[in-house]
Amino acid sequence: MSVARYFDEMNYGPAPEADTEARAWLKRHDATFGHFIDGAFVTPNSDAYIDSMEPGTGAKLARIASGNAADVDAAVVAARKAQGKWAKIGGPARARHLYALARAVQR
Amino acid sequence: MAELKIAPLRPEAGRNAPARNEACALDLGWVRDVRVNLSAAERRVATLPGRRTVKKDAQAAWLLKAVTCIDLTTLNGDDTEGRVRRLCAKAKSPIRTDILEALGMADRRITTGAICVYHRFVKTAVDALEGSGIPVAAVSTGFPAGLVPHDVKLKEIEASVRDGAKEIDIVITREHVLTGNWQALYDEMRDFRQACGDAHVKAILATGDLKTMRNVARASLVCMMAGADFIKTSTGKESVNATLLVTLIMVRMIRAYHERTGFMVGYKPAGGISAAKDVLNYQFVMKEELGREWLEPDYFRVGASSLLADIERQLEHHVTGRYSAYNRHPVG
Numbered sequence: 001m002s003v004a005r006y007f008d009e010m011n012y013g014p015a016p017e018a019d020t021e022a023r024a025w026l027k028r029h030d031a032t033f034g035h036f037i038d039g040a041f042v043t044p045n046s047d048a049y050i051d052s053m054e055p056g057t058g059a060k061l062a063r064i065a066s067g068n069a070a071d072v073d074a075a076v077v078a079a080r081k082a083q084g085k086w087a088k089i090g091g092p093a094r095a096r097h098l099y100a101l102a103r104a105v106q107r
Numbered sequence: 108m109a110e111l112k113i114a115p116l117r118p119e120a121g122r123n124a125p126a127r128n129e130a131c132a133l134d135l136g137w138v139r140d141v142r143v144n145l146s147a148a149e150r151r152v153a154t155l156p157g158r159r160t161v162k163k164d165a166q167a168a169w170l171l172k173a174v175t176c177i178d179l180t181t182l183n184g185d186d187t188e189g190r191v192r193r194l195c196a197k198a199k200s201p202i203r204t205d206i207l208e209a210l211g212m213a214d215r216r217i218t219t220g221a222i223c224v225y226h227r228f229v230k231t232a233v234d235a236l237e238g239s240g241i242p243v244a245a246v247s248t249g250f251p252a253g254l255v256p257h258d259v260k261l262k263e264i265e266a267s268v269r270d271g272a273k274e275i276d277i278v279i280t281r282e283h284v285l286t287g288n289w290q291a292l293y294d295e296m297r298d299f300r301q302a303c304g305d306a307h308v309k310a311i312l313a314t315g316d317l318k319t320m321r322n323v324a325r326a327s328l329v330c331m332m333a334g335a336d337f338i339k340t341s342t343g344k345e346s347v348n349a350t351l352l353v354t355l356i357m358v359r360m361i362r363a364y365h366e367r368t369g370f371m372v373g374y375k376p377a378g379g380i381s382a383a384k385d386v387l388n389y390q391f392v393m394k395e396e397l398g399r400e401w402l403e404p405d406y407f408r409v410g411a412s413s414l415l416a417d418i419e420r421q422l423e424h425h426v427t428g429r430y431s432a433y434n435r436h437p438v439g
Contacts (some may be wrong), residue, residue: 001163001164002164002211003167003168003171003210003211003212004168004211004212004215005168006164006165006167006168006169007168007171007172007212007215010168010169010172010394010399010402011165012159012160012161012165013161013162013165015160015161015162015165016162023287076236084267086381
């Protein structure tokens, strides 16, 4: 719609947020996301992926790893290994980790 | 109290002009029943800017509409004829022609809504705006305190109207609101309206002085019942001038008055609106609470001076992609 038409009708018009940052981030990761197991992103055992669609247009947005029993086993083993140290560092230290994680998510 | 003689409406040939507020009798019961839900109102104005926005072409159009609603104002002790003339020149051509051309709006006659000056400069302004169709608004009745004798106030209004002012911004006696003397407020407002004759009258409530939102709501209602064409927030000289909160309260009273009587009364915030994104928030409130017609200069004005410079900067940014320095946008 032209400026003149908006001036006469005073509609709000579409006001989408700019998506350049989000698109750039997807590009950096090749739009492919594996599971995070034992401190690293890994490719799934079965090499199967789920397609994630963009709600606004229906286009494919990214691929997300589809896990099987073997992936779950690996995750549980890694978690059991980490649990001991996690418990030992104490409440305040765990809180610091969680706050850092929350800040990263907010950013 | 003088018999109220409202001049009959004379619509322009071939056009139905909207009915002017014909006023009604003071309804003290209605005034006393007015309630304001303060926390709900605060919540509403806090969230509205986050829920509504205009971008790109729509934003340029809304800002141009805001320009047409500005009452370009100079109310300083050191005003001179020269300054008023420069302001009038700016009112006739508020946005640079090259920017208007780039927006595709050069063929529209974009001017400000009015010029607002003290009585002394009304004649100068009328002369400078000759042929432009821009009305001159005069502040009156002992602006800004409004504490001169009543007959002096009426003489001031009549003098400004004689000099050619088409709009008069009067100040109410805040004492009447603070002591709950609604009859006195009603009577003085009716006298002012009568003295204005054909000129339209804006009632400045000086909301910063009224202390509570309930007082603001009641004063708005009484002034409308007495025949105000516009209700205006402030003189611009109080410590707190226009805010979104008083705006919400006042426009809701305008809506209530409209629903009961059918008359449309205008709204004018004044003072403290200097950024383009601020004026957009006021426009959102007008559109959301009152409707499309209240975005036009007939029912919405903004008392501002430096706002125009910021709007021009935003429009130039929309057209060129670059922000320029303030000193490239003088006000007159």
